[in-house]
Amino acid sequence: MDKLKIGIIFGGSSxxxxxxxxxxxxVAKNLDAGRYEPYWIGIxxxxxxxxxxxxxxxxxxxxxxxxxxxxxxxxxxxxxxxQGRFEAVRLDLVLPLLHGTLxxxxxxxxxxxxxxxPYAGCDIQSSALCMDKSLTYTIAKxxxxxxxxxxxxxADEKVDAGRLPYPVFVKPARSGSSFGVSKVVGEExxxxxxxxxxxxxxxxxxxxxxxxxxxxxxILGDPSAPFAGEVDRVALSHGFFRIHQEDxxxxxxxxSTFIVPAxxxxxxxxxxxxxxxxxxxxxxxxxxxRVDMFLKDDGQVVLNExxxxxxxxxxxxxxxxxxxxxxxxxxxxxRLVSMTLQQKKR
Numbered sequence: 001m002d003k004l005k006i007g008i009i010f011g012g013s014s015x016x017x018x019x020x021x022x023x024x025x026x027v028a029k030n031l032d033a034g035r036y037e038p039y040w041i042g043i044x045x046x047x048x049x050x051x052x053x054x055x056x057x058x059x060x061x062x063x064x065x066x067x068x069x070x071x072x073x074x075x076x077x078x079x080x081x082x083q084g085r086f087e088a089v090r091l092d093l094v095l096p097l098l099h100g101t102l103x104x105x106x107x108x109x110x111x112x113x114x115x116x117x118p119y120a121g122c123d124i125q126s127s128a129l130c131m132d133k134s135l136t137y138t139i140a141k142x143x144x145x146x147x148x149x150x151x152x153x154x155a156d157e158k159v160d161a162g163r164l165p166y167p168v169f170v171k172p173a174r175s176g177s178s179f180g181v182s183k184v185v186g187e188e189x190x191x192x193x194x195x196x197x198x199x200x201x202x203x204x205x206x207x208x209x210x211x212x213x214x215x216x217x218x219i220l221g222d223p224s225a226p227f228a229g230e231v232d233r234v235a236l237s238h239g240f241f242r243i244h245q246e247d248x249x250x251x252x253x254x255x256s257t258f259i260v261p262a263x264x265x266x267x268x269x270x271x272x273x274x275x276x277x278x279x280x281x282x283x284x285x286x287x288x289x290r291v292d293m294f295l296k297d298d299g300q301v302v303l304n305e306x307x308x309x310x311x312x313x314x315x316x317x318x319x320x321x322x323x324x325x326x327x328x329x330x331x332x333x334x335r336l337v338s339m340t341l342q343q344k345k346r
Contacts, residue, residue, distance in 0.1 A: 003037040004337065007069075007078065007094040007117070009108065010055055011043040014100035015200070016176045023097045023312035024055035026319070030329040036337075039078060039089065041067060043098070051080055069094075073116035093340050094119040095333070096309060100176030104309045105131035118344040120336040121287035122308040129283050130306040132174045133205050136283065137303070143282035145275070146302045148207040153194065155202035161187035167209045170194060172201035176307075183209070212296035214304070215262060217276035218321035220288050220335060226280050228273040230324035232317055233262035233295075258317060260324045268295060275301040286343075287336060290318045 010024035011017055024040065031038055040052045042059050051067035052059045066081040070088070077091035094117050096108050106128040112119040122130065129135050137147040152173065153159055164184075170193035171181040180200040182193035197204045214236070218229035235257045262269065276291035283306060290310035294302040310318035312329065319329045327335075 003035060004092045005037050005039065005077075005090065006337070007039045007041055007091045008055075008097060009041045009043065009069075009094060009103075010097040011045070012098040012100070012103050013043065013045055013047045014098070014102055014176065015179050016100035016103075017045050019311055019313065020097055020099050020103070021055060021059070022314075023099070023316070026312050026314055026316075026329065027095070027097065027333065028055055031333060032330060035334075039091065041069075041078070051078065069111060069115055069117075071111065071114040073114075076116055091117055093117065093337065093344075095336065096121060097312065099309055099311060101131075101174070104176060104307070105174065118340045120340045122285050122289065126284040126286065127308050130285065130289070130308045131176075132203075133171070133305055134173050134203070136306055139283055140279060140303050143278065145279055145282060146300060148210050148302060148304075150208070151206045153204040153206060155198070159190065159194065159206070161190045164190070164206065165208050169207045169209060170197050171205050171207070172197045173203040173205045175200040210294040210296065210302050210304075212294040212300075212302070213262075213264070215264070215272050215293045215295045215301075216317050216321065217272055217291050217293070218288075218310070218318045218325075219276055219280045219285070219291060220322065220327070220332060221339065223281045223284065223286055226277050227327075228276055228325075229318075229321035229327065230260055231262040231264065231269050231272045232258050232260040232321050232324075233264065235259055258320065260317075260320050264295065268299060271299070271301055275303075279303055279306060287339065288318070288332075290321075 010020045012020055040055050042050045042052050044060055049067050050064040052064045068079050070079050075088050078089040079086040080089055094112055098108055106124040109124045109127050134152045137150055141147050167183060167185045169183055180197040182196055184190050184193045194204055214234035216232045219226045221227045279291050280289055290307040292304040294304055312319055322332050
């Protein structure tokens with residue numbers, strides 16, 4: 001049986017470039033070499049596309065060739081520059097591992113749609129909805145899902161700081177991880193928080209703080225019958241959770257640890273999983289997503305955000321939650337591939 005030719009795109013121009021590279025390295029360790037022929041497509045931080053032998057530490061320099069994803073559906077894959085001419089490589093599917101801007105917001109998904117190549121994960125619409133937290137909340141609220149109270153601040157818009165119910169969180173509306181996020185406890189700190197958020201996005205979100213445990217749930221599969229992984233809880237020692245901002249995240253966060261399975265009641269666990277599935281369906285997600293929520297002391301679950309291309313590193317939450325539910329990363333990859341090819345046949 002011929003191996004499936006999979007294009008694995010990683011790196012990218014967003015602030016989450018280093019995390020994406022580490023996700024690709026972890027996927028490489030868990031990819032079944034007997035079933036798949038991987039084509040590692042690395043995008044540098046300046047936006048240069050390179051076909052490389054592996055996503056190893058020196059991937060940008062070691063044996064790379066210029067490559068582009070052809071938008072011509074008759075090519076259905078890559079155009080690799082070889083000795084002054086392009087060689088076409090037909091791909092069976094693409095596994096995007098681009099986190100944050102231009103990878104998680106529908107941009108790469110749009111290019112793949114033009115190319116006619118099946119790809120794992122959320123489509124253009126759900127990617128864009130989940131990347132913009134204000135749209136995520138608007139859609140979720142219309143589906144009866146609890147969200148924080150929030151206010152959207154446009155570029156150069158003035159905010160009446162005295163009318164906000166402190167503490168609040170100020171964050172870029174369309175950015176990944178915790179980049180540009182600030183906790184504001186008084187109006188004197190609001191201007192600085194807005195400025196920090198606007199370094200990543202002209203559209204800013206102000207959220208009323210929700211008091212409760214930070215909970216996550218990994219989801220995999222078709223929205224009609226999604227599989228929920230184990231629930232985790234973020235245990236904070238101080239401050240607020242800043243994923244991927246540490247200098248060496250492999251050694252653990254400076255202020256948080258992950259408890260998997262979460263140390264919550266079975267009733268709360270089921271509620272979190274069902275709430276995560278409801279969010280997944282309401283936003284039109286498919287393939288995979290990590291749904292982050294708050295579990296309040298009164299038992300209510302409140303949506304925090306949805307990550308449509310969650311990290312796959314050795315320290316990332318999504319693979320940990322799936323592994324705790326009995327699905328190691330190799331099985332997650334296999335299911336994603338099978339699901340993607342099944343959708344192509346519909």
